[in-house]
Amino acid sequence: MKLDNGTQRPGLVRREVAVRATAAVLGLSAVFGTGLATAAHADAQATPTGIVLGVGANESQRVVSWYSSAGTAQVVQIVPTSKLVKGQFPANTVTFPATVTANKVNGGYNGHATIDSLKQNTSYSYRVGVEGQWSPTYSFKTQDFNGNNFDFLFFGDPQIGSSGNTAKDGAGWMDTLNVALAADPQSELLVSGGDQVETANTETQWDAFLAPDKLRQYPWAATIGNHDVGGKAYEQHFWTPNTDRSAPYYNGDANTRSGGDYWFKYKNVLFIDINSNAYASGADAAHINYITNVVKTQGAGVKHTVLVYHHSIYSPADHANDGDNQLRRQDFPTAFSKLGVDLVLQGHDHSYSRSYLIKNGKKANPDEQPGAAEVFQGPGGVIYVTANSASGSKYYDLTAPDTTEDPNYGPDPLNPKSHWANSVENQEHVRTYVKVQVRGNKLVVEDIRSGTCAAPNAAVELGKVSWCGPNSGATAAQPVGSTVDKVVIHTNNSKADVDASAAAEAAWLQ
Structure with a gap:
């Protein structure tokens, strides 16, 4: 369940265990994050589209955002690329639960998850979705976190x-x-x-x-x-870190328009x-x-x-x-x-x-x-x-x-x-x-x-x-x-x- 030996914080392990336990009990119909309004059965598969990698609060984080065809519980799985087995994710792959919300644009849903505890100078592979309905696998590489x-x-x-x-x-x-x-x-x-x-x-x-x-x-x-x-x-496609969406930093009605400083x-x-x-x-x-x-x-x-x-x-x-x-x-x-x-x-x-x-x-x-x-x-x-x-x-x-x-x-x-x-x-x-x-x-x-x-x-x-x-x-x-x-x-x-x-x-x- 670790991103790499010695690089994962304890909270990440606890989150992984909690996600797996909840999913096992509720058949992947659990409510992940505060924004998910719909608890659905596992057979209501979610197809992720529009996946984009975003910045996190620092160099050891990334945010993944996407659109979805269903409001079921969804996750991001990530693993060092070197740990893939013939292109497949191993059983102990780290999972980050997503916040999934009803989409105000097209009647579907949009989700995002923050990946943290990344290690420097490492190639990672990730995918979005649920068991049986994964996105394609994508990769990114971190570099030196300490250099100027x-x-x-x-x-x-x-x-x-x-x-x-x-x-x-x-x-x-x-x-x-x-x-x-x-x-x-x-x-x-x-x-x-x-x-x-x-x-x-x-x-x-x-x-x-x-x-x-x-x-x-x-x-x-x-x-x-x-x-x-x-x-x-805009904000359904991009979840940005440390964002203040208070009225002075917004443009118009927060229920119908996007904005914020971050x-x-x-x-x-x-x-x-x-x-x-x-x-x-x-x-x-x-x-x-x-x-x-x-x-x-x-x-x-x-x-x-x-x-x-x-x-x-x-x-x-x-x-x-x-x-x-x-x-x-x-x-x-x-x-x-x-x-x-x-x-x-x-x-x-x-x-x-x-x-x-x-x-x-x-x-x-x-x-x-x-x-x-x-x-x-x-x-x-x-x-x-x-x-x-x-x-x-x-x-x-x-x-x-x-x-x-x-x-x-x-x-x-x-x-x-x-x-x-x-x-x-x-x-x-x-x-x-x-x-x-x-x-x-x-x-x-x-x-x-x-x-x-x-x-x-x-x-x-x-x-x-x-x-x-x-x-x-x-x-x-x-x-x-x-x-x-x-x-x-x-x-x-x-x-x-x-x-x-x-x-x-x-x-x-x-």
């Missing part, structure tokens, strides 16, 4: 269905995941910029979004976008994810209070703090001067600087941008050059990144700074075509994703092309845009895997600190 170095990938707005062709959007999304993880198979997290689908409760779009098996092999850190809030599907820690990084769809009636102050409390209670010992939310406040394209962005450019940056935030990851604008180091809502160093390959954070410096479309379903073209819309979001004196906050703004109408390398006191942020002008690229294929390639199509598309932008961010340091550290290391090596 790891990679994670950030994806902007797949928004499956937004081109009008769900199949083409899904093909682009799957290709981006395949390209990104073939290039960096040791990545440990997949982080969402929001807008998984075009229409919140359209399950055919969710089916296409969840089709890639990579979403069952790598943990998805979900973010809610404005296209995800029209119903309950956090998790992964190695030396504190991730905080907020529902930026909630912005009326003092919600910005509530979000800031939430982030402040999380940093205060959870920030000890972490090297980096990363915020994730959907609505990019330094948007370079269609949403640059949206009213909520104009307000949040006043509400957020000073708070983020004071809280020691290092990196802010955003979506919504279907284009790429990387800000200068921003301190208290202003450029921290007036001499920082556009496109600088290396920056030194200093106290209060924050980098804001907007991710382009990961699926190719929709692109927004860059807009010129317009002070008639917002006098505080004018042109960059060093590059007047761009907004003052942004070091880089880019749109080529090709799919991209963002790779973040955590390296001690450095964060390396890189925007990488996952496609070209060729299919799969729905917006180009369907004529939604009239050109494709760098320089508004004047230059040929660059190859898959090529870099749009890359910056090394020295966090928690000034340049003098970095130079002194480099000098000390050089002296030690002599």
